[in-house]
Amino acid sequence: MRRRRPVATPNWNWTERAACRGADLLLFFGRPGERIDERQAREARATAICGRCPVQQTCLQGAFERNEGAGVWGGLGEDERRSRRRAWQRRTSYERRADTAETEPVTAKWCPACTETKPAGDFPKDRRQSDGLNRYCKPCTNEANREVRARQRQQKEAVA
Numbered sequence: 001m002r003r004r005r006p007v008a009t010p011n012w013n014w015t016e017r018a019a020c021r022g023a024d025l026l027l028f029f030g031r032p033g034e035r036i037d038e039r040q041a042r043e044a045r046a047t048a049i050c051g052r053c054p055v056q057q058t059c060l061q062g063a064f065e066r067n068e069g070a071g072v073w074g075g076l077g078e079d080e081r082r083s084r085r086r087a088w089q090r091r092t093s094y095e096r097r098a099d100t101a102e103t104e105p106v107t108a109k110w111c112p113a114c115t116e117t118k119p120a121g122d123f124p125k126d127r128r129q130s131d132g133l134n135r136y137c138k139p140c141t142n143e144a145n146r147e148v149r150a151r152q153r154q155q156k157e158a159v160a
C-alpha cells in the first residue's frame with residue numbers, strides 16, 4: 001500500500017514533464033566564472049527550451065517561493081527573475097492580506113467563564129487579542145469587574 005506524502009513535503013513530480021529533463025545542467029546553471037555576455041547567451045538558449053515546457057508556470061512559481069538565486073527557472077534568467085520576483089512578492093502579500101481580511105471576523109466565540117458559545121457582539125472589544133475580542137463575554141466581564149471593585153472597596157474599608 002502506498003502512503004500519501006505529508007502535505008508540507010515539496011512536490012517535485014512536475015519535473016517529470018519538464019522540457020529540460022535530461023538537458024545539460026550547465027546550460028541552465030552555467031559554469032563558475034562565466035562572463036556576463038556568456039551568461040546572457042546561455043540563458044537565451046536555456047529559456048528557448050522553457051518556451052516549449054508544459055510546466056513552466058509551476059517551475060517559475062516554485063522558484064519564486066524558494067527564492068532561487070542561480071540558474072534558469074520557468075523561462076527566466078537570473079536578473080529578470082529577481083526583478084519579477086519583487087512584483088510577485090508584492091502581489092502575494094497583498095493577496096494574503098485580502099485573504100485574512102475575509103476570513104478574520106469571528107462570528108461566534110466560546111466564553112470560558114460561563115462555558116457558553118455566544119455571538120461575537122456579546123464580547124467586549126479588546127484590541128490586545130488577536131480576534132479583537134475579550135476572552136470573556138460581556139456579562140462575565142461585568143461580573144468579574146464587579147467582583148474586583150467589591151474586593152477593592154473591602155480592602156479600602158479594612159485600611160480605613
Ligand code: SF4
Nearest residue numbers: 018020050053059074
Ligand atoms: S520551465 Fe524551463 S527550467 Fe523549468 S522545468 Fe521547464 S524547461 Fe526546465
Ligand SMILES: [Zn+2]
Nearest residue numbers: 111114137140
Ligand atoms: Zn461568559
